[in-house]
Amino acid sequence: MTESADYHIKPIKQLLYLILVFLAFTLLANLLWLALVAILYGKNITDQLQGVSKGSPQEVINALKFFLALGTTIGMFLAPALYFSRFIVYNVDDYIKPTTKFSNLLLPLVFAIMIASLPVMEMLININAKLVLPEFLKGVERWMRQSEDETSRMVEAVLQTDTIAHLIVSMLIVAVLPAIGEEFMFRGCLQTIFGQWTGNKHAAIWITAFIFSAMHLQFFGFLPRLMLGALFGYMAAYSGSIWPGVWAHFLNNGAAVIATYLYQNKKSSIDPNSDHIFNYSTYIISFIIILFLFRIFKNVASGKRTIPEY
Numbered sequence: 001m002t003e004s005a006d007y008h009i010k011p012i013k014q015l016l017y018l019i020l021v022f023l024a025f026t027l028l029a030n031l032l033w034l035a036l037v038a039i040l041y042g043k044n045i046t047d048q049l050q051g052v053s054k055g056s057p058q059e060v061i062n063a064l065k066f067f068l069a070l071g072t073t074i075g076m077f078l079a080p081a082l083y084f085s086r087f088i089v090y091n092v093d094d095y096i097k098p099t100t101k102f103s104n105l106l107l108p109l110v111f112a113i114m115i116a117s118l119p120v121m122e123m124l125i126n127i128n129a130k131l132v133l134p135e136f137l138k139g140v141e142r143w144m145r146q147s148e149d150e151t152s153r154m155v156e157a158v159l160q161t162d163t164i165a166h167l168i169v170s171m172l173i174v175a176v177l178p179a180i181g182e183e184f185m186f187r188g189c190l191q192t193i194f195g196q197w198t199g200n201k202h203a204a205i206w207i208t209a210f211i212f213s214a215m216h217l218q219f220f221g222f223l224p225r226l227m228l229g230a231l232f233g234y235m236a237a238y239s240g241s242i243w244p245g246v247w248a249h250f251l252n253n254g255a256a257v258i259a260t261y262l263y264q265n266k267k268s269s270i271d272p273n274s275d276h277i278f279n280y281s282t283y284i285i286s287f288i289i290i291l292f293l294f295r296i297f298k299n300v301a302s303g304k305r306t307i308p309e310y
Contacts, residue, residue: 009089011197017088018189022080029075036070037063053153054160061157068158069173078181081189096188097242105300110235110244113293114251117231119278119286124224126275131220144219151218161261170257179249186212186229187236187245205233228252234294238301 009017037045041059048060049067085095092098133141158174161167186208195204209229213222232245262268270277278286 011193014089014193014196015190018080018084018193021084021088022076022185025080025083026071026076029079030071033067033071033075037066040066051153052157054156056157061160064154065158065169065173069177073173073177073181076181077185078177081181081184084189095192096184097192097236097240099241100243102239102241102244103300103303106235106239106244106297107247109293109297109300110248111251113231113290113297114248114255116286116289116293117227119282120290121224121227122275122278123283123286124227125221128220128223129275148218148220159257159260159264161257161264167257167261170261171254174257175250175254178253179246182212183232183236183242183246183249187232188242191233191236201237205230205237209233235297238298240301 034046041063045060045063048056049064052060052064054061081096082092085092089095159170161170190211191204191208194207195201198204198207209226209232212229213225216225218225228249232248235244235248236242256272259268259270259272263270263272
């Protein structure tokens with residue numbers, strides 16, 4: 001790398017370059033997906049994706065899975081992030097943060113944080129679900145709910161996991177690839193750009209988390225996804241590595257896949273789509289535990305004592 005090559009490009013220009021790379025790779029990946037799907041399943045298969053559900057033909061669901069892996073995760077996030085950091089700013093280390101030089105204690109701490117966050121996430125889901133727009137925006141709200149319902153049907157179709165083979169494929173498409181691709185793009189490239197732009201770590205984390213949540217286009221899951229984006233952002237900022245956030249992202253998505261598999265195959269009575277598992281006391285306790293564990297996470301990441309003093 002040339003001396004401080006990335007700093008010769010202003011953050012606003014970095015963001016514009018990243019957007020251009022994002023659009024270019026998204027277009028290329030989707031064209032490649034269309035070509036491959038036409039070869040594998042026939043060129044009319046894409047017409048059936050509009051109303052895809054768990055009752056759709058298997059080849060339609062397979063085409064959808066292929067789209068999510070290639071057209072979305074790899075095309076929109078992973079490939080653009082790698083290309084931008086390697087060939088635009090010439091600084092993979094500072095932007096992607098692939099270092100593994102962090103305390104081994106951080107990974108079990110991330111696991112504990114994600115478990116502790118479940119009640120808080122449920123609370124945010126319930127708050128988000130009750131939000132209504134003003135009367136003059138009712139048309140927008142109806143569109144948002146229709147979009148949310150369509151996305152839910154697509155997710156149900158992808159998460160049909162009646163065999164171990166389907167479970168492995170679902171884990172790869174829903175948990176492994178998104179955890180890597182989205183973290184490389186958001187907590188890697190975008191958070192670094194906004195950090196340079198604002199000069200404020202917290203602003204960069206929350207701006208990135210807002211964009212992360214908004215880009216999923218699941219409006220009634222905006223608040224919990226915003227919170228997750230912030231959690232992943234602080235993990236990257238405190239540890240100096242992308243991998244604790246990738247691990248947390250994988251745990252969040254993977255838990256949904258496994259819970260769905262267990263419920264669909266009658267190995268668990270807990271409906272993963274239920275939003276009323278915990279109570280208000282649990283929400284408060286959950287929030288306190290998250291703060292406590294994050295304080296320990298920060299201390300361990302910085303090499304300080306593991307238990308904070310108050």
